[in-house]
Amino acid sequence: MSDADGAPSAIRAHNLCRHYTMGDSVVRALDGVSLEVRAGERVALVGASGSGKSTLLHLMAGLDRPTSGSIETQGRDLASMSSGDLAVHRRSTVGMIFQAFHLLPRMSLQENVELPLRLAEVARDDRPSRVREALDRVGLAARARHRPGELSGGEQQRAAIARALVNHPSILLADEPTGNLDSRNGDEIMRLIGSLNESLNMTVVLVTHEQRLAAAFAERIVVLSDGRLAAQGPPGDPALEALR
Amino acid sequence: MKANDLIELAGRNLRESSFRNSLTTMGVAVGVASLVAMLSLGAGLQGLVTSRFDRSGLFNTIGVFTARDFRGMERGQRRSGVLEASVRPLDAAARKEIAALPDVVEVYPEIRLLTDVSFGDRSLFTSVSGLSPSARQNEAFENMHGHFFSSPDAPEAILHVDFAREILAPANASGDTFSLPAGPGAAAAPDVSDAQLNSLLGKQIILHYGERVPAPPPAPAPRAAKAAHADHLRAASSSAGASPADSSAADDSDTVSFSVVRRDQPLRIVGIVDMAPYAGITASSTARVFIPVGLAEKLHPAMASNLRDIMQARPSSSEDYSALIVRVDDPARVQPTQDALKGMGFRTFSLLDATKSLRRVFVILDLFLAIFGSVALVVASLGIVNTLVMSVLERRREIGVLKALGASDADVKRLFFVEAGVMGVAGGAFGVLLGWLIGRAINFGTNIYLSRQDLPHETITLLPLWLIFGAVAFAVVVSLLSGIYPAARAARLDPVQVLRYE
Numbered sequence: 001m002s003d004a005d006g007a008p009s010a011i012r013a014h015n016l017c018r019h020y021t022m023g024d025s026v027v028r029a030l031d032g033v034s035l036e037v038r039a040g041e042r043v044a045l046v047g048a049s050g051s052g053k054s055t056l057l058h059l060m061a062g063l064d065r066p067t068s069g070s071i072e073t074q075g076r077d078l079a080s081m082s083s084g085d086l087a088v089h090r091r092s093t094v095g096m097i098f099q100a101f102h103l104l105p106r107m108s109l110q111e112n113v114e115l116p117l118r119l120a121e122v123a124r125d126d127r128p129s130r131v132r133e134a135l136d137r138v139g140l141a142a143r144a145r146h147r148p149g150e151l152s153g154g155e156q157q158r159a160a161i162a163r164a165l166v167n168h169p170s171i172l173l174a175d176e177p178t179g180n181l182d183s184r185n186g187d188e189i190m191r192l193i194g195s196l197n198e199s200l201n202m203t204v205v206l207v208t209h210e211q212r213l214a215a216a217f218a219e220r221i222v223v224l225s226d227g228r229l230a231a232q233g234p235p236g237d238p239a240l241e242a243l244r
Numbered sequence: 245m246k247a248n249d250l251i252e253l254a255g256r257n258l259r260e261s262s263f264r265n266s267l268t269t270m271g272v273a274v275g276v277a278s279l280v281a282m283l284s285l286g287a288g289l290q291g292l293v294t295s296r297f298d299r300s301g302l303f304n305t306i307g308v309f310t311a312r313d314f315r316g317m318e319r320g321q322r323r324s325g326v327l328e329a330s331v332r333p334l335d336a337a338a339r340k341e342i343a344a345l346p347d348v349v350e351v352y353p354e355i356r357l358l359t360d361v362s363f364g365d366r367s368l369f370t371s372v373s374g375l376s377p378s379a380r381q382n383e384a385f386e387n388m389h390g391h392f393f394s395s396p397d398a399p400e401a402i403l404h405v406d407f408a409r410e411i412l413a414p415a416n417a418s419g420d421t422f423s424l425p426a427g428p429g430a431a432a433a434p435d436v437s438d439a440q441l442n443s444l445l446g447k448q449i450i451l452h453y454g455e456r457v458p459a460p461p462p463a464p465a466p467r468a469a470k471a472a473h474a475d476h477l478r479a480a481s482s483s484a485g486a487s488p489a490d491s492s493a494a495d496d497s498d499t500v501s502f503s504v505v506r507r508d509q510p511l512r513i514v515g516i517v518d519m520a521p522y523a524g525i526t527a528s529s530t531a532r533v534f535i536p537v538g539l540a541e542k543l544h545p546a547m548a549s550n551l552r553d554i555m556q557a558r559p560s561s562s563e564d565y566s567a568l569i570v571r572v573d574d575p576a577r578v579q580p581t582q583d584a585l586k587g588m589g590f591r592t593f594s595l596l597d598a599t600k601s602l603r604r605v606f607v608i609l610d611l612f613l614a615i616f617g618s619v620a621l622v623v624a625s626l627g628i629v630n631t632l633v634m635s636v637l638e639r640r641r642e643i644g645v646l647k648a649l650g651a652s653d654a655d656v657k658r659l660f661f662v663e664a665g666v667m668g669v670a671g672g673a674f675g676v677l678l679g680w681l682i683g684r685a686i687n688f689g690t691n692i693y694l695s696r697q698d699l700p701h702e703t704i705t706l707l708p709l710w711l712i713f714g715a716v717a718f719a720v721v722v723s724l725l726s727g728i729y730p731a732a733r734a735a736r737l738d739p740v741q742v743l744r745y746e
Contacts, residue, residue: 058740063648084652091650098743102645106260118249119650163649 095164154185275621276675374540397538644742668723
C-alpha cells in the first residue's frame with residue numbers, strides 16, 4: 001500500500017464520520033473525511049476549535065471509533081478491531097503526546113516512561129536500558145528520578161515525548177504539544193519532534209491551531225472545517241492561504 | 245499487563261491514599277476479626293464437647309451382639325428353631341475375626357455382674373464391670389485417688405466414690421449385709437474426707453461371684469487355689485419337660501449346660517473415681533466397682549445373660565460372650581466397621597447417630613455464628629466499594645492516560661481488582677490476628693471466672709488452620725466482589741472525554 005511517490009501509507013482514512021448524539025441533535029464532529037498520510041511524513045492538522053482535528057487524531061490513535069467509514073494503519077481497519085486489539089495498537093503502533101503532558105505526578109520520570117513498557121509486557125531486564133535510551137533522546141537522563149512537578153513545562157513535555165517513544169512506535173500523534181508552553185519552549189519541542197521524525201523516520205501527525213507552527217514544521221497541512229476536510233497542501237500552497 | 249506489574253502498581257496506588265485505604269482495610273480487619281472470633285468460639289465449644297466424648301470412648305465404640313440378642317429380633321423369629329440354629333455365636337473365633345478387621349484397635353467382652361462385694365466384715369450388693377486398658381484415657385481417671393490398674397489382669401479394683409463412701413460408713417444397725425442401689429448417685433452417700441478415701445487404697449475387698457464351669461460337672465470339688473468354699477449349682481436347659489437326666493445328652497444337642505460354682509476373688513483397691521468411666525455400651529456407666537477386663541474374663545463369671553439363655557432354651561456354650569465391645573481408631577470408621585460386623589452376621593449398636601446429631605447441632609451453631617460474624621464483613625465490603633469508587637473518581641485522568649498508553653479495559657479492571665484483593669488480604673490477615681487476640685481474651689476472662697468457681701481451666705476458643713485460611717480467603721472473595729462495580733466503572737471510562745476535560 002503506497003502512494004504515487006512510492007512511500008507506503010502509514011494512515012489511510014476513507015469517508016470517516018464521527019457523529020455524537022446530544023439530546024435531540026446530532027453533532028457531526030467528523031463528516032466524510034478521506035485522508036492518507038505517508039510513512040515518515042510530517043502532517044499538521046489545523047482548523048478552528050470544534051473543526052474536528054482532535055477527533056481525527058483520536059480516531060487515528062484508536063482511542064475512539066468512527067461512526068462510519070474506515071481508518072487503516074499498517075493495512076488493518078481500526079474501525080473493525082476489538083477493544084483489546086485497539087489497546088495493542090495504542091501501545092505498539094502509535095505514541096501520543098498531549099497539550100497537558102498527562103504525566104502521572106506521583107511517579108518519577110523513569111517510572112512514567114516505563115509505564116508503556118509495563119503495559120506492553122516488556123521483560124523487566126530490558127526496561128532500564130529502554131527507559132534510559134528514551135530519556136537520553138530527549139535530554140532528560142539526568143532528571144530520571146525527578147517527579148514531574150519538579151520540572152518545567154518544556155521538560156515535562158520532553159518527558160512525555162520520551163514516554164511516547166519508548167515502545168518504538170511508527171506513528172507519533174501530537175495533540176497541541178506546545179499549547180501549554182511559551183514560544184521558546186514550544187519551538188524547542190517542535191525541533192525535537194522534527195529531529196525524531198528525521199532520525200527515526202517516524203510519521204508525525206500534529207494537531208495545532210497555530211498556522212505559524214504548522215507552516216514551520218509540516219510537510220503537508222490539512223485544514224479541517226466543521227468536520228470536513230477543507231483543504232490540504234504543502235505550506236505556502238495558495239489554496240491554504242485562501243482559507244486564512 | 246503482567247501480574248507482578250499489576251500488584252506493584254496496585255500497591256503504589258494504595259500507598260498514595262494510605263490513610264483512607266488503611267481505614268478501609270481496618271474495616272475489613274474488624275469484619276474478619278468478628279467472624280474469626282465467632283467461629284473460633286464455635287470451634288472451641290465443639291472441641292470442648294467432642295473431645296470429652298472422644299476421650300470417653302462413646303463415639304468410637306461399637307457393641308456387638310449375636311443376632312438373636314438384639315432387640316429388633318421378633319419374638320416369633322427368636323423361637324424359630326431354624327433361625328436360632330443359623331445364628332452365629334459370639335465366641336472366641338468371632339472375637340478373633342473381629343479383631344482382624346481394619347480400623348479395629350481393641351475387642352473385649354462386656355462383663356457386668358450384680359453380686360456381693362465384702363470389705364472386712366461388711367458385705368454389699370453391687371454392680372461390677374470389667375474395664376479395658378484403653379479406659380485409662382477416660383477423663384474419669386484424670387483426678388482419681390490412686391492409680392489405674394497395673395496390668396490387664398491384675399487382681400485389683402477401682403471403686404466409685406459412692407461405693408467407697410458406703411464401705412467407709414458405720415455398719416447398718418440392722419446387720420452387716422444389705423443391698424445398695426446399683427447406680428452411682430442413686431442414694432445419698434455419707435460425706436467422707438479425701439484422707440479417708442485415700443486410706444482405702446491398698447486395702448482388700450472380696451468379690452463373691454459364681455463361676456461358670458462347663459458341664460457335665462464331675463463330683464463337685466472346690467478349687468483350692470481360688471475358693472475358700474464352693475457351692476455347686478447345676479444349670480441345664482433343653483426342650484420343655486426335659487428331665488435332669490436328659491441334660492447331659494442335651495450338651496451334645498446345642499443346649500446350655502454348665503455348673504455355677506461360688507468363688508471368692510480377693511482384690512486390692514488401687515483407685516477411687518468420682519465419675520463412672522464409660523467402657524461399654526450398657527454396663528460401666530452404672531457400675532460401682534471396676535476390675536481389669538482380663539481378670540474378669542479369667543473368672544468366667546455367670547452373668548444375667550447366661551440365665552436368660554437357659555430360660556429361653558437357646559443353644560450356646562459356656563464360652564460364648566454375651567456382648568463384645570469393639571473400639572475403632574477413628575469415629576469416622578465406626579460406620580464401615582458396623583457394616584462389616586453386620587456382614588459377619590452380628591447385630592451392632594453404636595452412638596454414631598448421636599454423634600451425627602451433635603455434629604449437626606454444631607454445624608447449625610457455626611452457621612449462625614458465621615452469619616452474625618459476617619455482618620461486620622458485609623459492612624466493611626461497603627467501605628471497600630466506597631473507597632474504590634472514590635479512587636476511580638480521583639484517578640480518572642490516570643485511567644485515561646493508561647488507556648492512551650495502551651491499557652485495555654481488562655487491564656484497568658484487573659488493576660482495581662488487585663487493589664481490592666490487596667485490601668482483602670491485608671484486612672483478612674490482620675483480622676485473623678485480631679480475632680485470635682479476641683479469642684485469647686475470651687479464654688483468659690473465662691478461665692478467671694472458672695478459677696473463682698474452683699473449676700478447671702478450659703479452652704473456650706480454638707483457631708484451627710482451616711479458619712485462618714478460610715477467613716483470609718473469605719475476606720479476599722468479599723473484597724473482590726466489592727471491587728466488581730468500581731472496576732467496571734473504571735474500565736468503562738472514555739479516555740477521550742477524560743483526557744479532554746481533566
